[in-house]
Amino acid sequence: MIALNDESVKKVYQLVEEKYQKANNLARFKHILGVVKAATSLAIKYNVSVTKAQIAALMHDYFHNDDTLIMQTYLTEAEIKECKSCKALYHGYASASYYLKNVGQDKEIARAIKYHTFGKLPLTRLDEIILISDYIEENRTYKDCIYCRNLVQKGLFYTAIYESTLNTINHLKSQGIEPHIYQYQILEHYREVMQVELLDIVKEVLDKVKATNIACYETKEVSPFYDYIVLATVSTARQSNAIGEYLEDEIENTPYKIRGEEGINSNWYLIDLGSIIISVLSSEERERLDLDNLYSNLNTIEI
Numbered sequence: 001m002i003a004l005n006d007e008s009v010k011k012v013y014q015l016v017e018e019k020y021q022k023a024n025n026l027a028r029f030k031h032i033l034g035v036v037k038a039a040t041s042l043a044i045k046y047n048v049s050v051t052k053a054q055i056a057a058l059m060h061d062y063f064h065n066d067d068t069l070i071m072q073t074y075l076t077e078a079e080i081k082e083c084k085s086c087k088a089l090y091h092g093y094a095s096a097s098y099y100l101k102n103v104g105q106d107k108e109i110a111r112a113i114k115y116h117t118f119g120k121l122p123l124t125r126l127d128e129i130i131l132i133s134d135y136i137e138e139n140r141t142y143k144d145c146i147y148c149r150n151l152v153q154k155g156l157f158y159t160a161i162y163e164s165t166l167n168t169i170n171h172l173k174s175q176g177i178e179p180h181i182y183q184y185q186i187l188e189h190y191r192e193v194m195q196v197e198l199l200d201i202v203k204e205v206l207d208k209v210k211a212t213n214i215a216c217y218e219t220k221e222v223s224p225f226y227d228y229i230v231l232a233t234v235s236t237a238r239q240s241n242a243i244g245e246y247l248e249d250e251i252e253n254t255p256y257k258i259r260g261e262e263g264i265n266s267n268w269y270l271i272d273l274g275s276i277i278i279s280v281l282s283s284e285e286r287e288r289l290d291l292d293n294l295y296s297n298l299n300t301i302e303i
């Protein structure tokens with residue numbers, strides 16, 4: 001049983017429970033409660049109002065497989081036009097409108113409900129929480145959902161949003177359905193944003209082996225191959241060898257991969273992570289090559 005945050009959430013809970021009891025669709029209500037549970041823990045973790053997360057989660061599928069004509073009565077002409085071109089949008093739009101007419105006035109909650117089906121840029125943190133909770137809630141047993149649930153548990157929140165969107169796009173395509181433009185926009189945005197999470201992992205591993213002088217340079221503008229170059233100094237080969245091993249462990253069961261390694265046991269060891277290159281050097285080599293000077297006109301990123 002989920003602890004509902006306050007009286008306002010309890011009222012919404014009763015409303016939704018009653019609707020799904022009448023519709024004799026307890027499976028959908030169970031899914032909704034799964035979303036409430038996932039959204040609650042993410043709201044706590046990411047410092048979002050638990051009340052807002054619980055209400056948005058409870059209301060996100062208020063309409064689901066309902067008659068289109070009934071849902072249309074809650075929508076504007078422009079919304080109807082948009083939903084007609086993508087029927088999957090109907091229930092989110094109608095649920096959000098129902099919320100504003102009959103439940104509450106919070107615009108953030110309404111937005112998270114409205115766009116929960118596949119999101120619409122720019123997403124607020126609440127939007128992100130509802131979007132990903134809908135995909136990873138505990139009643140979902142599809143392997144892609146379990147995979148994304150594990151990513152979220154590892155703290156790879158943006159990575160999970162990217163992967164869930166990618167999986168949904170691929171699934172739709174395999175059914176001969178053209179994905180929505182919003183989905184491609186989400187994919188593009190989170191492909192970039194998720195790099196921060198890979199940089200976090202890199203930093204964690206470098207700290208673990210006690211590498212020093214860690215610097216991260218943004219190379220997006222100047223390199224067609226890499227987004228970031230990370231430099232670090234070590235004093236022994238044992239430290240650099242451990243970096244590869246720890247990284248392997250950390251990125252297991254994530255979309256990230258070590259694509260190449262060079263210079264193992266030498267004083268300049270390179271790890272290619274696709275969008276990020278890690279350059280691990282002895283202090284003499286770092287001084288000799290003067291890479292920091294070479295990169296001095298690039299943006300540095302605090303990691």
Ligand SMILES: [Fe+2]
Pocket residue numbers: 060061091092116117
């Ligand atoms: Fe939905």
Ligand SMILES: [Fe+2]
Pocket residue numbers: 031035060061134
């Ligand atoms: Fe849902």
